[in-house]
Amino acid sequence: MIHLTIDDRPIEVPEGRSLLEACRENGIAIPTLCYHPALEPYGACRLCVVELSQAGRKPRLVASCVYPCEEGAVVSTNSEMVQRSRRITAELILAGSYDTPEVLALGKELGVTEIRFKLPEENACVLCGLCVRTCSEIVGVSAISVIQRGISKKVSTPFQVKSSRCIGCGTCVLICPTGAFKFESVTGFQYVSPSQSSYRLGYYRLGGELDLHPTYEQDITALLANPKEGE
Amino acid sequence: MGETNLQTKARIGVFICDCGGCISGALDTGALQKHIGQIDGVAYTCHEAYPCSKDGQGRMLKAVSEHSLDRILVAGCTPRLVERLFRTNVKTAGLDPDYLHMVDIREQVAYVHGDQTTAWKKAATLIEMGVARLSSTSKAPPQSSTVNKKALVIGGGLSSMTVALVLADQDIPVLFVEATGNVGGESHSLDDQTNQAIAQKSEMVLKHPQIDILFNARVTEVSGHPGEYRVQVLQGDQATLYAVGAIVINNGTQLKTPGSGRWYDRLRVKSQFEFEAELKQATDSGQKLALKDVVMIFCADEDQIEHCSRVCCNAGIRQAIRVKELNPEANVTILFREIYLGGIGEDYESELMRARRLGVTFFRYRRETPPAISECIELIDTLTGEPVRLAYDRVVLTMPMVPQDNAKTLSALLGLPLDEAGFLAEPRVRLKPGRYMQPGIYVLGSAQQPADSSEALFQAFLVAARVQRFLSQPGISIETPVAAIDPNLCTGCGNCPQVCPTSAIKLEKREGILSLSEVDALKCIGCGNCVVVCPVKAINLPGWDNVEIPAQISAALKPRQNGGVKVIALTCEWSAYGAADMAGARRLSYPSDVLIMRMNCSARFDPYHILWAFLNGADGVFLGACPVGECHYGIGNLYARERVSRLRTELKAHGIDPRRLRLEYLTVVDGKKFAEGVTDFVKELKTEIIKK
Numbered sequence: 001m002i003h004l005t006i007d008d009r010p011i012e013v014p015e016g017r018s019l020l021e022a023c024r025e026n027g028i029a030i031p032t033l034c035y036h037p038a039l040e041p042y043g044a045c046r047l048c049v050v051e052l053s054q055a056g057r058k059p060r061l062v063a064s065c066v067y068p069c070e071e072g073a074v075v076s077t078n079s080e081m082v083q084r085s086r087r088i089t090a091e092l093i094l095a096g097s098y099d100t101p102e103v104l105a106l107g108k109e110l111g112v113t114e115i116r117f118k119l120p121e122e123n124a125c126v127l128c129g130l131c132v133r134t135c136s137e138i139v140g141v142s143a144i145s146v147i148q149r150g151i152s153k154k155v156s157t158p159f160q161v162k163s164s165r166c167i168g169c170g171t172c173v174l175i176c177p178t179g180a181f182k183f184e185s186v187t188g189f190q191y192v193s194p195s196q197s198s199y200r201l202g203y204y205r206l207g208g209e210l211d212l213h214p215t216y217e218q219d220i221t222a223l224l225a226n227p228k229e230g231e
Numbered sequence: 232m233g234e235t236n237l238q239t240k241a242r243i244g245v246f247i248c249d250c251g252g253c254i255s256g257a258l259d260t261g262a263l264q265k266h267i268g269q270i271d272g273v274a275y276t277c278h279e280a281y282p283c284s285k286d287g288q289g290r291m292l293k294a295v296s297e298h299s300l301d302r303i304l305v306a307g308c309t310p311r312l313v314e315r316l317f318r319t320n321v322k323t324a325g326l327d328p329d330y331l332h333m334v335d336i337r338e339q340v341a342y343v344h345g346d347q348t349t350a351w352k353k354a355a356t357l358i359e360m361g362v363a364r365l366s367s368t369s370k371a372p373p374q375s376s377t378v379n380k381k382a383l384v385i386g387g388g389l390s391s392m393t394v395a396l397v398l399a400d401q402d403i404p405v406l407f408v409e410a411t412g413n414v415g416g417e418s419h420s421l422d423d424q425t426n427q428a429i430a431q432k433s434e435m436v437l438k439h440p441q442i443d444i445l446f447n448a449r450v451t452e453v454s455g456h457p458g459e460y461r462v463q464v465l466q467g468d469q470a471t472l473y474a475v476g477a478i479v480i481n482n483g484t485q486l487k488t489p490g491s492g493r494w495y496d497r498l499r500v501k502s503q504f505e506f507e508a509e510l511k512q513a514t515d516s517g518q519k520l521a522l523k524d525v526v527m528i529f530c531a532d533e534d535q536i537e538h539c540s541r542v543c544c545n546a547g548i549r550q551a552i553r554v555k556e557l558n559p560e561a562n563v564t565i566l567f568r569e570i571y572l573g574g575i576g577e578d579y580e581s582e583l584m585r586a587r588r589l590g591v592t593f594f595r596y597r598r599e600t601p602p603a604i605s606e607c608i609e610l611i612d613t614l615t616g617e618p619v620r621l622a623y624d625r626v627v628l629t630m631p632m633v634p635q636d637n638a639k640t641l642s643a644l645l646g647l648p649l650d651e652a653g654f655l656a657e658p659r660v661r662l663k664p665g666r667y668m669q670p671g672i673y674v675l676g677s678a679q680q681p682a683d684s685s686e687a688l689f690q691a692f693l694v695a696a697r698v699q700r701f702l703s704q705p706g707i708s709i710e711t712p713v714a715a716i717d718p719n720l721c722t723g724c725g726n727c728p729q730v731c732p733t734s735a736i737k738l739e740k741r742e743g744i745l746s747l748s749e750v751d752a753l754k755c756i757g758c759g760n761c762v763v764v765c766p767v768k769a770i771n772l773p774g775w776d777n778v779e780i781p782a783q784i785s786a787a788l789k790p791r792q793n794g795g796v797k798v799i800a801l802t803c804e805w806s807a808y809g810a811a812d813m814a815g816a817r818r819l820s821y822p823s824d825v826l827i828m829r830m831n832c833s834a835r836f837d838p839y840h841i842l843w844a845f846l847n848g849a850d851g852v853f854l855g856a857c858p859v860g861e862c863h864y865g866i867g868n869l870y871a872r873e874r875v876s877r878l879r880t881e882l883k884a885h886g887i888d889p890r891r892l893r894l895e896y897l898t899v900v901d902g903k904k905f906a907e908g909v910t911d912f913v914k915e916l917k918t919e920i921i922k923k
Contacts, residue, residue: 037283170899
């Protein structure tokens with residue numbers, strides 16, 4: 001067990017916990033945007049920063065989602081330094097997403113009163129990477145990734161063409177915190193080709209790949225060409 | 232058969248998530264925990280902020296051992312995000328992951344129902360439904376298959392010989408099926424080094440004790456699944472059945488024949504192959520080559536095929552050098568679009584430089600303006616933009632490599648896709664090179680696109696390593712539920728093989744006249760279509776069986792005093808269930824009367840279950856399926872549509888308003904459509920259908 005102090009409270013946690021996990025476990029709320037318990041921490045949004053003081057070092061800001069609990073650490077989750085950092089971070093996120101209600105609400109919560117820097121184009125995507133990590137870690141497909149660098153960084157499929165790897169599960173859209181994710185732009189999921197779709201399904205279900213019998217494709221093509229009028 | 236656990240009573244642990252206030256803010260989770268604790272079968276309940284955190288998972292493990300729980304119900308957010316996490320944890324706890332059930336009380340309750348009491352009641356009902364389902368569910372028996380440590384190699388090119396040799400050296404028996412009478416493939420004007428390599432490998436393949444070569448043979452039928460393929464090989468008139476574990480395909484390529492539109496007369500205008508023969512003749516006879524103007528056109532195909540054939544630039548340049556050697560006064564001109572130089576060794580660039588030093592002229596042309604062949608050759612030089620006219624007494628057309636004629640047959644035989652050009656496509660060449668559609672099927676060499684010798688060799692070693700790894704595993708096992716047929720109940724009616732999307736079910740003659748269906752567990756994708764069509768209900772699909780689904784429906788329809796209508800929504804997890812998640816994530820409210828049940832596919836919407844719901848007092852049944860053509864299991868939704876339309880007629884005949892059954896097609900992101908659809912359905916039920 002590791003002993004540390006968070007917000008003047010002595011806290012004991014098992015080894016290997018991050019500061020964020022320790023805080024949540026003890027009912028201390030920390031704002032996050034890119035953190036999800038089912039995914040590996042990513043440290044992208046920097047909203048979860050906390051002030052860490054260790055013996056012999058100046059107090060400094062660390063991202064609590066990726067920083068491990070250390071013996072004797074003194075952490076402050078809501079100090080002036082932390083609040084200022086979060087405010088600036090939120091304002092910088094808002095610079096690109098100034099019309100997105102979810103981000104605006106977050107900014108308001110963190111005390112952003114005005115947005116001093118605005119990019120010419122609004123973009124609801126805050127590059128939290130949740131969709132990319134979901135696709136690889138939960139779905140196990142990796143149909144999307146973050147491409148390019150700097151201001152042109154964005155989430156896309158390889159070579160920016162619709163991905164045929166996508167199994168069309170929509171988990172990326174579900175997990176997107178700002179509703180920025182456009183499903184149509186990503187999925188190249190060929191619904192009409194059952195041999196491919198079920199191969200993907202097989203992949204998803206088995207962790208390997210299995211394929212449909214080829215004759216079935218002919219059956220379904222015929223069926224789709226002359227669908228029976230049901231209702 | 233699923234191992235039903237009816238004798239010993241299930242001990243269910245219910246873990247209610249507060250989701251850091253997201254859920255506990257909308258309903259009283261403490262009271263919910265107390266309420267659920269009173270249900271028969273529930274041995275342990277708790278509610279906590281984050282059961283998905285590492286500490287929460289640890290506490291779950293502790294609760295399982297302390298209270299000797301055997302089934303786990305987690306009521307929290309959507310299973311799509313955290314089911315994998317909890318399944319892993321349940322496995323760690325030593326339980327079967329099939330004994331985990333997830334109830335979504337965040338997206339389906341907390342996010343969409345503002346009123347505390349309504350939300351609480353719905354959450355309680357959903358968890359009761361989950362408990363009912365979990366207590367009657369059965370465990371899927373583990374399905375596994377052995378791996379037959381034997382490989383089949385189709386086609387005898389350089390790369391397939393390499394694979395065969397690598398495998399055979401590792402003591403893996405290799406069955407080598409070659410369509411012609413000798414190994415080595417066609418040497419398409421290959422260089423000496425490659426030809427030497429081929430000759431060397433052919434000799435080794437022929438001698439190797441572990442390699443069994445069948446000449447003039449072809450594969451006519453493939454059945455079975457990865458690890459246990461049964462392959463029929465036709466040799467002459469004799470068909471033999473072989474059992475192999477993995478299949479490696481390299482059927483190679485062939486040269487396209489020039490079309491008549493290019494003055495192709497085989498005399499003045501020749502293909503590269505024919506020209507090579509002419510050069511060889513000249514060399515052999517020792518005469519001077521009587522050619523003055525030789526024009527070679529690379530990528531000479533009329534259709535201007537997209538892909539590069541890899542070997543023809545090298546071959547053409549070598550021929551140009553040869554012409555210059557035989558007759559230094561000859562004018563050799565090469566017209567090219569792009570030049571690709573590759574192969575074994577690294578001296579191809581120097582070959583090009585040598586050709587230039589010998590005086591070979593190069594002109595580049597664009598795809599849009601290919602050289603026109605008439606009495607002379609006209610083209611537009613890209614360097615100057617000026618038209619160029621060239622006289623010729625020999626034109627050599629370098630034609631692209633196209634797929635072998637049997638590529639289509641092989642694709643149908645093995646269920647492999649073809650790319651636009653007709654080659655056996657590798658879908659993930661960049662992400663997972665060397666792996667193919669099925670784990671036991673590998674395609675290499677020019678079968679997937681023309682390859683030069685170095686590429687082919689590289690691929691061969693890669694594939695050989697993968698085949699080795701695949702064949703070295705003791706067995707393949709799957710954990711997901713698959714259909715199983717009770718042989719004591721099966722009447723051999725033949726319904727299930729007809730509807731199976733993967734042809735996993737085969738009707739086999741047994742004991743004389745009686746036929747019985749049998750499921751290939753490794754091919755089954757668990758859609759449940761066969762369960763619905765089985766007239767005697769001999770088929771079980773653990774987790775989606777005829778026991779737990781009616782139990783869940785009954786729990787949903789237990790008498791309650793909330794005054795509203797009772798609506799069961801059966802939703803396919805790939806479409807409407809996801810749409811309900813989206814509706815929740817976007818906070819789109821809909822009536823709390825709708826109780827959502829997660830189904831694997833719309834093919835599993837069983838008319839009996841719908842009737843069961845109506846008989847138990849449901850006011851309406853809402854079905855959510857994928858749009859037509861978008862089913863993840865093929866055409867499950869078309870089956871659902873047909874079944875619903877027939878069921879409506881039946882309902883009408885028995886005095887039930889058919890409008891009480893509604894089928895909607897939703898995609899996974901149609902949250903708004905889902906919310907509007909169920910709202911409209913409930914409104915219609917309340918105002919028009921149920922007149923109270």
